[in-house]
């Protein structure tokens with residue numbers, strides 16, 4: 096979500112003559128896009144802001160702004176806390192940002208805009224081609240959330256759920272595809288309820304339209320709320336050939352009492368039924384999840400129920416978090432807060448268990464040939480020189496290592512194959528057939544077989 100918002104900020108400021116720079120020292124404008132989901136993310140934003148004080152001293156004309164969920168939550172207070180700040184803008188103010196920047200440039204005033212939109216206000220994003228040449232892109236299809244999980248700050252900082260017009264979504268994706276994008280990830284806090292409130296088309300109908308877009312090769316979506324995962328959508332994994340074989344289905348806890356306290360509106364049994372259905376419709380679907388450990392009042396036995404659920408489902412990978420108290424969220428008032436060392440221990444135990452499962456799943460792919468959408472050169476470029484016991488040996492295909500993902504969302508770094516497979520062509524955006532040769536805890540290694 097935040098990556099998409101940052102891209103939106105860059106797209107909106109392009110007509111004003113701003114383009115992104117990798118060097119902070121060169122910037123004329125710095126926008127810090129913040130996340131408030133856990134206290135740690137919020138602390139990180141403030142410590143980054145603190146580090147900008149020196150830059151502003153050296154370059155007084157530098158404009159510094161804070162956007163996103165922390166900006167929405169704290170508003171004017173941030174101007175007091177960070178005296179050199181020029182601008183605070185909330186989650187509903189991104190389309191007003193260019194106007195604010197123009198005002199600051201001409202009047203050197205300080206601005207706070209944390210106004211939320213009304214249901215009738217336009218929610219059109221800045222529609223533009225891909226600005227960084229990548230083969231993948233996020234596309235927001237809805238904003239906000241109406242679910243009010245008791246631990247979560249999102250409904251307070253992103254507002255009520257609203258879905259975008261399908262025509263505008265299709266138009267945006269077509270433009271992205273024209274500029275080289277081959278995979279889109281449709282984004283929303285709960286994509287399964289897309290269009291329901293406004294009486295637009297259903298999420299499955301939207302998927303069916305996106306599936307028809309020429310030259311688009313892959314579709315992903317996130318996030319699905321288990322309570323709203325329909326049979327129709329589960330069937331989509333069979334019907335839409337571009338839809339990737341992966342679903343992120345956050346469970347949060349394996350204990351019914353905790354799920355109730357979290358206001359998740361499903362039971363452990365109902366969740367497991369959905370998993371069974373997904374696997375019966377699509378046997379090799381990859382399933383990932385989010386889990387919170389140490390929710391207020393979570394007993395050791397309830398935590399063990401979560402461990403047991405993980406053993407039952409055997410996820411492809413997991414994002415697990417220690418419960419973090421959020422000022423607006425109602426769980427902040429609940430008794431029975433779990434101590435930090437206990438939360439840490441539960442988290443470590445859970446992650447160690449999952450690491451075994453992830454490794455086993457990755458190892459089971461060694462020897463298979465997978466279709467990879469190439470995203471670009473791998474960050475960890477090999478030097479082309481391999482150390483052996485006796486000295487240094489040059490590899491046959493020095494330096495080039497590409498990266499991409501399987502349909503099941505596993506990262507694969509691969510080298511060009513033997514048999515004259517191209518090693519210097521730009522493979523970004525191509526579908527590559529890669530033989531998987533190595534499994535690591537968080538990625539796979541392979542060799543190109545065919546394009």
Ligand code: 5AD
Pocket residue numbers: 132133246247248345347385386387416417418419420421
């Ligand atoms: N504490 C810890 N984790 C949280 N999440 C959301 N709110 C909190 C919180 N207060 C996690 C949930 C959610 C993911 C995006 O972040 O697991 O699915």
Ligand code: SF4
Pocket residue numbers: 240241242243244247248249250284285320
């Ligand atoms: Fe937060 Fe729950 Fe909405 Fe997800 S569904 S954004 S966890 S309130």
